[in-house]
Amino acid sequence: KAGVTQTPRYLIKTRGQQVTLSCSPISGHRSVSWYQQTPGQGLQFLFEYFSETQRNKGNFPGRFSGRQFSNSRSEMNVSTLELGDSALYLCASSLGTSGYTDTQYFGPGTRLTVL
């Protein structure tokens, strides 16, 4: 079974630009969660999508948004990039219907550098 895939793996942007990251979950998984990893803050939850609906949201500004398609693939968008948005962005997928023991499996991440 193929794992979670993320594209692109590396991205360099300049301040003020916007960026879109893509995530394809494990086949059969309907939940996709996004996380930001930085050296200072560690791994922080951005949002979760299940059946094309945002089910949960972390404490990030509105510049961070996402969506999920009918095939469970998800995209994350960051508008008006700031230097502090440089991070590893991780996507995780899970069944979404296993109740409280739903296990998330992570993709390799997209390394975003903002200059």
Place this chain on the structure above:
Amino acid sequence: DQQVKQNSPSLSVQEGRISILNCDYTNSMFDYFLWYKKYPAEGPTFLISISSIKDKNEDGRFTVFLNKSAKHLSLHIVPSQPGDSAVYFCAASSWRGGSQGNLIFGKGTKLSVKP
């Protein structure tokens, strides 16, 4: 306020000996706990999990113990192997608290296993 804490940033162990990684949490609503292993520039790899109704779960060389009264969990690796050298993250979730898809991570413990 950190809800999941890994107080040891690093741990060094001799090959063949036991590695014990610790994690403390503050939120009594957490009902599922997971351990992930991570290499630099890669996504976290799921290792083992435990639900709040259990106090121990084993999978091969990995055992996780949960002490709910102390709000403490630990990961035991026996015997430790050089390939276990990585950063280990403890994570928790709270479906009862309405936080589906939201994993709260500790800051990680870097394990080094010396040959």
